[in-house]
Amino acid sequence: MAYGPVTAEAAGRKRRYMRKEGGCNVVFRNLPHEWLRLVADIFTTLVELRWRAMLLLFALSYILSWLFFGILFWVIALAHGDVQDRETEPCVYQVRSFTAAFLFSLETQTTIGYGARGMSENCAVAIVVVTVQDVVSCFIDTFVIGIAVAKMASARKRAQTVGFSHCAVVNLRDGHLCLSWRVGDFRSNHLVEGTARAQILRAEVHATGRVDVSYRDLLIQQPDIVLVTPTAVCHRIQEGSPLYGMSAAELRRSDLEVLVSFTYTDDSTGTLHQTRTSYTQDDIRWGHVFQEMIRAGGSRYAVDYLLFNRTAEVPAPQISAQAYGLKRSPSPRDRAGKNDAAAARAR
Structure with missing residues (x-):
C-alpha cells in the first residue's frame, strides 16, 4: 500500500476539527459581549x-x-x-x-x-x-x-518542543491489531512525565448544514509515560473500541478523526503543558510500523530523530479486528475435537 502526500482533493474531503499543530479549526461567531x-x-x-x-x-x-x-x-x-x-x-x-x-x-x-x-x-x-x-x-x-x-514562557512555546509523529500506524502486536502513534521531546537533557489520551471524533453534516459532533474515548494501553526517549502510544483495537468492526478499506472511506493529546509537567519549570494533534483517515497507515530510533553505542543510547516519522510496511490483515478475532478463534466443533484428543491421550 503506497502512501504519498495528501492531495488537495483528499484534504478537502475532510474538514479537520483540530489542525496538525494542535490548534482548533473552529471559528466562533456572535459571541455575547x-x-x-x-x-x-x-x-x-x-x-x-x-x-x-x-x-x-x-x-x-x-x-x-x-x-x-x-x-x-x-x-x-x-x-x-x-x-x-x-x-x-x-x-x-x-x-x-x-x-x-x-x-x-x-x-x-x-x-x-x-x-x-x-x-x-x-x-x-x-x-x-x-x-x-x-x-x-x-x-x-x-x-x-x-x-x-x-x-x-508560554506553554504553547514549550508544547512545540514536544510533538507527535506526522502519521499513525495500524499493525499486529501480540496477536492483536493496534493503532499507535509516536510522541517525543525534541529538546535534549529533559525528563518529561505525562499522560496520553485519545478520542475518536465524528462530525455528521446534514443537508441543512447542521453538524452533529460525537466523541468516543480510546483506551490507551499505557497512558502514563516517562518521556526519556520517543515512545509509541498504543491503542489495542478490541471489543468496545470504536475501530473494532472497521477494516482497512472502511477506514480509508471513513470520516473519523483521531484527536490525541499528551499532558505533562516540565522538569525545568514545573509548569503543566499539553501538546495536541489529530489524525484523519489519510494520516493512518494500515500495515506499517515505526522504524526503530534507539541504538546502543558505548556507554550511552543514541536516538536518531531522522527516523521519528518514518514507517516500514509489514504484513498485517486488511480485515477488521473483529473479523480477525473470529478467524483466529477455533469453532465449537474444533474445540470439541481438541478436548476429545486430549482425553484420549490422558487415557
Whole structure:
C-alpha cells in the first residue's frame, strides 16, 4: 500500500476539527459581549496577541504617555509664562517650546535626567503632574515586563518542543491489531512525565448544514509515560473500541478523526503543558510500523530523530479486528475435537 502526500482533493474531503499543530479549526461567531470579555481579561488578551502587535501596542503606550504629559507641561509653561523671558522663577526650567516640553516628559518618565530641564519646587501643579506620570510609568513598565515574560514562557512555546509523529500506524502486536502513534521531546537533557489520551471524533453534516459532533474515548494501553526517549502510544483495537468492526478499506472511506493529546509537567519549570494533534483517515497507515530510533553505542543510547516519522510496511490483515478475532478463534466443533484428543491421550 503506497502512501504519498495528501492531495488537495483528499484534504478537502475532510474538514479537520483540530489542525496538525494542535490548534482548533473552529471559528466562533456572535459571541455575547465579546469585546467586554476581552477588556475584562486584558492581561490574557495581551498575552495572546502576536509579538508584532504587542510590540506596536507597547511602543504606542510609551509614546502616547510621553506626548500626553508633554502637552500638560507645555500648558503649564504657557499658563505660568515660562515661554517669555521673565525675572520670576519658571515652573519648569528650559521649557520654552512644545518640543522642550515633550523632551522633559520623556526624560522624566525614563529617568534620563540630562540636567538641562528641571522642575521648580514652588510649582505645585508641575509636582502633581510629575508624580502622576511616575505612577503611570510604573504601571506601563509592569505590564510590558509581565506580558513579555508570560509570552516567552508560554506553554504553547514549550508544547512545540514536544510533538507527535506526522502519521499513525495500524499493525499486529501480540496477536492483536493496534493503532499507535509516536510522541517525543525534541529538546535534549529533559525528563518529561505525562499522560496520553485519545478520542475518536465524528462530525455528521446534514443537508441543512447542521453538524452533529460525537466523541468516543480510546483506551490507551499505557497512558502514563516517562518521556526519556520517543515512545509509541498504543491503542489495542478490541471489543468496545470504536475501530473494532472497521477494516482497512472502511477506514480509508471513513470520516473519523483521531484527536490525541499528551499532558505533562516540565522538569525545568514545573509548569503543566499539553501538546495536541489529530489524525484523519489519510494520516493512518494500515500495515506499517515505526522504524526503530534507539541504538546502543558505548556507554550511552543514541536516538536518531531522522527516523521519528518514518514507517516500514509489514504484513498485517486488511480485515477488521473483529473479523480477525473470529478467524483466529477455533469453532465449537474444533474445540470439541481438541478436548476429545486430549482425553484420549490422558487415557
